[in-house]
């Protein structure tokens with residue numbers, strides 16, 4: 069009986085995952101204790117939503133700098149596989165909803181996006197699945213330098229978001 073319950077639970081959770089996936093055009097990244105959006109406290113620093121009306125969009129690519137499939141072999145031997153975000157620097161206005169769309173260009177490599185507050189507190193962590201576009205709308209409520217990381221590819225796969233005050237013209 070226990071086993072059946074376990075199996076049903078797994079079937080239901082798989083079905084739910086598929087439903088959630090379909091609801092958001094198949095691009096829903098997995099969320100669990102390791103992958104999450106900002107909680108209530110972190111949302112006071114940056115709110116992150118799927119839906120909304122972004123005023124700007126930035127596309128962030130995951131680039132293979134040196135990998136085993138394409139080399140250079142000597143570089144991979146010396147440094148291991150090296151990936152980078154592109155761009156690595158993004159300037160965003162505070163209180164301006166900005167869509168960040170991550171394109172994971174690799175067919176067989178997972179990346180992720182871990183965003184840290186200016187005091188280095190981790191605010192959120194997204195999984196970026198192979199050959200997948202992942203979009204969220206970010207509204208920052210604090211100015212400052214926010215570092216971001218792919219936790220899989222450290223120490224090299226990083227970037228910075230500089231949050232500036234709203235323009236006075238606005």
Ligand SMILES: [Cu+2]
Pocket residue numbers: 151178179180218219220221225
């Ligand atoms: Cu990565």
